[in-house]
Amino acid sequence: xxxxxxxEVRVRFAPSPTGPLHIGGVRTALYNYLFAxxxxxxFILRIxxxxxxxxxxxxxxxxxxxxxxxxxxxxxxxxEGGNFGPYRQSDRKAIYRQYADTLIDKGDAYYAFxxxxxxxxxxxxxxxxxxxxxxxxxxxxxxxxxVSLKEAEWREKLDKGEPYVIRYKMPYNEDIHFxxxxxxxxxxxxxxxxxxxxxxxxxxxTYHLANIVDDHLMKISHVIRGEEWLPSLPLHILLYRSxxxxxxLFAHLPLLLKPDGxxxxxxxxxDKMGFPxxxxxxxxxxxSKGYREDGYYxxxxxxxxxxxxxxxxxxxxxxxxxxxxNSFSIDRVGKSGSRFDPEKAKWFNHQxxxxxxxxxxxxEFREFLRARGYHGDIIRLESLIGxxxxxxxxxxxxxxxSDFFFKAPEIYDxxxxxxxxxxxxxxxxxxxxxxxEEATDFSVSATEPVIKAWIEKNGYNTGEIMNAxxxxxxxxxxxxxxxxxxxWIGKDETLKRIDAGVALLSK
RNA sequence: GGUCCAUUCGUCUAGUGGUUAGGACGUCAGGUUUUCAUCCUGUUAACAGGGGUUCGAUUCCCCUAUGGACUACCA
Numbered sequence: 001x002x003x004x005x006x007x008e009v010r011v012r013f014a015p016s017p018t019g020p021l022h023i024g025g026v027r028t029a030l031y032n033y034l035f036a037x038x039x040x041x042x043f044i045l046r047i048x049x050x051x052x053x054x055x056x057x058x059x060x061x062x063x064x065x066x067x068x069x070x071x072x073x074x075x076x077x078x079x080e081g082g083n084f085g086p087y088r089q090s091d092r093k094a095i096y097r098q099y100a101d102t103l104i105d106k107g108d109a110y111y112a113f114x115x116x117x118x119x120x121x122x123x124x125x126x127x128x129x130x131x132x133x134x135x136x137x138x139x140x141x142x143x144x145x146x147v148s149l150k151e152a153e154w155r156e157k158l159d160k161g162e163p164y165v166i167r168y169k170m171p172y173n174e175d176i177h178f179x180x181x182x183x184x185x186x187x188x189x190x191x192x193x194x195x196x197x198x199x200x201x202x203x204x205x206t207y208h209l210a211n212i213v214d215d216h217l218m219k220i221s222h223v224i225r226g227e228e229w230l231p232s233l234p235l236h237i238l239l240y241r242s243x244x245x246x247x248x249l250f251a252h253l254p255l256l257l258k259p260d261g262x263x264x265x266x267x268x269x270x271d272k273m274g275f276p277x278x279x280x281x282x283x284x285x286x287x288s289k290g291y292r293e294d295g296y297y298x299x300x301x302x303x304x305x306x307x308x309x310x311x312x313x314x315x316x317x318x319x320x321x322x323x324x325x326n327s328f329s330i331d332r333v334g335k336s337g338s339r340f341d342p343e344k345a346k347w348f349n350h351q352x353x354x355x356x357x358x359x360x361x362x363x364e365f366r367e368f369l370r371a372r373g374y375h376g377d378i379i380r381l382e383s384l385i386g387x388x389x390x391x392x393x394x395x396x397x398x399x400x401x402s403d404f405f406f407k408a409p410e411i412y413d414x415x416x417x418x419x420x421x422x423x424x425x426x427x428x429x430x431x432x433x434x435x436x437e438e439a440t441d442f443s444v445s446a447t448e449p450v451i452k453a454w455i456e457k458n459g460y461n462t463g464e465i466m467n468a469x470x471x472x473x474x475x476x477x478x479x480x481x482x483x484x485x486x487x488w489i490g491k492d493e494t495l496k497r498i499d500a501g502v503a504l505l506s507k
Numbered sequence: 508g509g510u511c512c513a514u515u516c517g518u519c520u521a522g523u524g525g526u527u528a529g530g531a532c533g534u535c536a537g538g539u540u541u542u543c544a545u546c547c548u549g550u551u552a553a554c555a556g557g558g559g560u561u562c563g564a565u566u567c568c569c570c571u572a573u574g575g576a577c578u579a580c581c582a
Contacts (some may be wrong), residue, residue, distance in 0.1 A: 014582090015582090016581080016582045018581080018582075048582065049582095050581090050582080051580095051581055051582065053581085054581060054582080112580095116579085116580065119579090119580090120579090123579095127508085130508065131508075131509090132508065132509055132510095132578070134509090134578085163580090165580050167580095180512095183512070183513090186511075186512085187511095188510070188511070189510085192509070192510050192511090192578090193510085193578095194578080196579095197579080197580050199580085200580040201580060202580075204580090206579095206580070206581085206582085207581075207582050208582095211582090226576090227512070227513090227575085227576060227577095228576055228577070228582090229576095229577090229582090230511065230512065230576070230577080231510070231511055231512090231576070231577040231578075232577075233511095234511095252512085254512090254513080254575095255575070255576075257574090257575080259518080260517095260518095262574065262575085263574090263575075264575075264576085307519070307520085307531095308519070309519090311519085311520060311521070313521070313522095314521090314530095315521085315529085315530050315531080317530090317531060317532095334513095334519095334520080335512080335513060335514090336512090336513050336514060336574095336575090337513075337574085337575065337576095338518090338519065338520090339518060339519075340518090340519095341518050341519065341532065341533085343518080343532060343533060344518075344519065344531080344532045344533085346532095347531090347532060347533090348532095350545095388544090388545095389545095390544085390545050390546075391543085391544045391545050392544085392545090401543090401544075416542090420542095462541060463541050463542095466541060466542080467541080467542070470542060470543095471542095474542085474543095476542085476543080477542040477543060478542065478543040478544075479542075479543065479544085480542095480543090480544090481540085481542095482542080
């Protein structure tokens with residue numbers, strides 16, 4: 001599909017370093033990345049830090065680290081360099097002023113001297129009157145700016161150093177037609193738009209100016225961004241027109257919604273329902289856990305995120321990054337917001353965990369054990385992983401499936417004791433103990449036939465014995481095949497647990 | 508309030524002017540496992556409502572409802 005006359009695809013992810021990157025932001029980055037790679041293009045990371053007041057220490061590093069963890073590789077950016085730098089807007093400060101001036105010279109922008117307080121008052125008054133204050137063609141003539149003032153007057157203000165902003169002079173009553181790749185054609189009348197500030201009194205451009213200038217200068221071919229930008233698209237189209245530049249193509253992505261109730265996904269939802277909303281742990285200020293720390297594999301996380309709002313049109317659900325790149329098409333991104341489903345996220349991780357080798361998982365689990373003061377020989381852990389791997393979705397869940405491998409039961413499930421511990425259980429287990437004690441080979445293939453033969457020969461009840469046996473070994477009716485367990489813990493430990501269990505339960 | 512965007516099972520979604528409206532997650536039920544979990548099989552459940560257009564609309568158009576975004580010298 002041909003999108004544009006530009007032959008090179010160049011896209012950018014342009015977050016503001018105001019805190020940890022939300023998973024919605026990660027998805028925007030991902031779609032940009034997939035689109036770039038699919039079309040042999042370039043993926044650019046541009047930091048939009050024009051708001052000095054909202055800058056948060058560490059956020060920029062967080063963004064880069066998060067993308068790296070996700071496997072999203074930046075082609076051009078602060079760390080990577082590139083021919084279109086700098087890639088941080090605060091480092092580009094000197095660039096923007098001339099473009100604002102160009103607009104003033106063309107008559108498409110003007111100086112405005114109204115104080116924020118004054119505007120705030122006007123807005124409040126309008127609201128009280130049930131109207132919306134819009135700084136537009138109708139209002140600007142009665143406000144303080146270079147449109148309403150005589151040239152000598154506003155020049156004098158400028159010369160005296162009065163604070164001012166530069167506003168875009170929104171056309172009076174014009175229908176602006178534009179296209180969005182995802183939503184098709186949209187028409188907006190400029191009468192409902194306001195004269196947006198392009199250049200702030202602190203000498204920095206606003207998002208709108210910096211964004212258009214940078215996208216043009218960086219030769220961005222496609223702007224793929226969140227739906228929250230759709231309302232300002234007409235302004236952006238107008239800016240391109242005023243500058244006489246060809247606009248890029250636009251695609252506005254639907255939002256990520258909260259799992260239940262209304263509204264978009266927020267940190268609170270994650271806290272409330274126990275799932276992360278950020279890719280990585282955020283250590284500053286109000287801390288937040290991340291998908292990485294929760295035990296998600298990056299490829300599972302990315303796979304899950306990719307399918308939230310996009311689908312390949314086939315029934316395939318599991319995709320490596322390369323497969324995603326191969327299958328991705330922006331035409332198949334949906335129009336409506338997607339509710340985030342934490343259950344499905346877990347399912348993805350389960351799928352990915354199953355594809356890891358026992359060795360890989362054993363190495364991860366050994367770290368987990370170390371933090372709890374247990375040692376794990378890697379060979380033994382591999383065999384343990386083989387027994388419990390398919391039961392879990394996360395490495396951290398292995399512990400609750402296997403704690404009894406590492407320590408004898410401290411308590412016995414009372415429900416089970418009541419139901420399964422019979423009069424003769426002690427006697428039977430002591431017989432069983434004798435057989436096991438005599439065993440020279442404690443492997444499953446050696447112990448299991450012996451025990452089963454013994455049960456059959458004596459006409460015992462298999463269920464009664466096996467349940468009682470499991471109770472003294474595990475402490476409850478759960479876990480893998482019982483002969484696998486005793487083989488793993490070994491003869492000494494097995495006999496000890498039988499003794500301890502019988503001693504306690506036969507009272 | 509205004510502007511714009513959206514609306515298929517509980518959730519993510521496929522899909523077509525005539526289909527038994529498909530898949531996945533979840534739910535539930537069986538089976539496997541003499542345990543639990545996994546796994547397998549099956550089940551469940553949807554075109555927001557109302558008008559048009561049409562021989563026929565879930566599909567095209569309009570209205571309503573609902574949801575969402577935006578409405579800053581924030582991005």
